[in-house]
Amino acid sequence: xxxxxxxxxxxxxxxxxxxxxxxxxxxxxxxxVPAITLVNQFGHKVRLHRVLNRKDPVLVEFxxxxxxxxxxxxxxxxxxxxxxxxxxxxxxxxxxxxxxPEHDTPxxxxxxxxxxxxxxxxxxxxxxxxxxxxxxxxxxxxxSNPSNDKMMHKALTFIRGGAGKPWVRIDGLxxxxxxxxxxxxxxxxx
Numbered sequence: 001x002x003x004x005x006x007x008x009x010x011x012x013x014x015x016x017x018x019x020x021x022x023x024x025x026x027x028x029x030x031x032x033v034p035a036i037t038l039v040n041q042f043g044h045k046v047r048l049h050r051v052l053n054r055k056d057p058v059l060v061e062f063x064x065x066x067x068x069x070x071x072x073x074x075x076x077x078x079x080x081x082x083x084x085x086x087x088x089x090x091x092x093x094x095x096x097x098x099x100x101p102e103h104d105t106p107x108x109x110x111x112x113x114x115x116x117x118x119x120x121x122x123x124x125x126x127x128x129x130x131x132x133x134x135x136x137x138x139x140x141x142x143x144s145n146p147s148n149d150k151m152m153h154k155a156l157t158f159i160r161g162g163a164g165k166p167w168v169r170i171d172g173l174x175x176x177x178x179x180x181x182x183x184x185x186x187x188x189x190x
Contacts, residue, residue, distance in 0.1 A: 024172035026182070031158075031167050034136045038097070038127040041109040046127055048095075048137065053163050057092045057187050060158040062143055063126075064100035065112040070155050070173065075116050080176045082119055085183065092183055094124040097137055099145075099153060101128045141169075161186035 035049040052058050061078075063071040078094050085092050098104035104112075109126040118124050128134075138144045145153050157170040159182055168186045 024170055024174055024178070026171075027169050028166040029142070029169050031141055034133075034140050036129065036133050036136060038129040038133060038137075039106055040121060040125040040127055041106050041113050042121065043106040044121070046125060048127070051093060051095065051125075052160070054093065055163050057090065057162055057183060058160050059092055059094050059183065060141065061094075061096045062099050062138065062153060062156060063096045064098050064153075065104050065108055066100065072116075073173065074155065074157075075112075075118070077174075077176050077179060078124060079116050079118055081179050081183075082123065084176070084180045088180075088184065090183065090187065093122060096124070096126050097134065098126065098128040099134060099138065101131055101134050104128045141167075157182075159183055159186045161189055165189060 033049045033052045035047075037045050037047050040046050052060065059078075061074060063075065065071075075096070078096070098109065104126075106128065109128060113124070113126055118126075129137075135144070141156075141158055143154070143156050143158075154171060155173045157174070157179070159168045159170070160166070161168075161183075165186065166189075168182060170182060174182065
């Protein structure tokens with residue numbers, strides 16, 4: 001049974017590629033989120049498995065604060081999406097996970113989030129942990145970078161419409177409107 005996606009794309013089954021807006025590829029997956037505890041930009045512990053399996057929709061992206069290419073664009077996009085989602089009465093938890101945990105301490109991530117005017121938790125949590133923990137999370141989402149060069153990371157967005165629903169994996173950069181549409185479609189999917 002297919003699940004309708006934005007722009008008329010259809011998913012055949014989890015893990016299969018689907019059509020999507022130009023320059024992005026969407027696919028459905030079932031991921032096992034590791035039961036680890038990370039730390040957010042305020043230094044508070046966050047049980048990843050718990051927050052990503054909540055009943056409300058969630059979005060996950062990987063980033064690092066010293067990125068000079070796509071991370072800033074994607075962070076600004078998350079800020080721009082917040083009022084559009086609020087207007088649609090959609091409560092979505094955003095979780096961006098640092099792939100540079102040695103540098104991205106809670107204080108560094110807090111300054112980064114403030115530079116974008118990011119809303120505070122629970123709306124958007126920037127997360128860090130040990131290198132081992134981050135590697136486990138990346139592997140769980142099949143987002144590992146084979147080169148181990150953080151500058152070569154991919155633009156990946158993961159959206160889950162709610163507990164029990166599959167994850168929508170989006171490879172590529174989207175516009176804010178496309179992001180909001182992808183979230184709305186993931187929430188509406190059965």
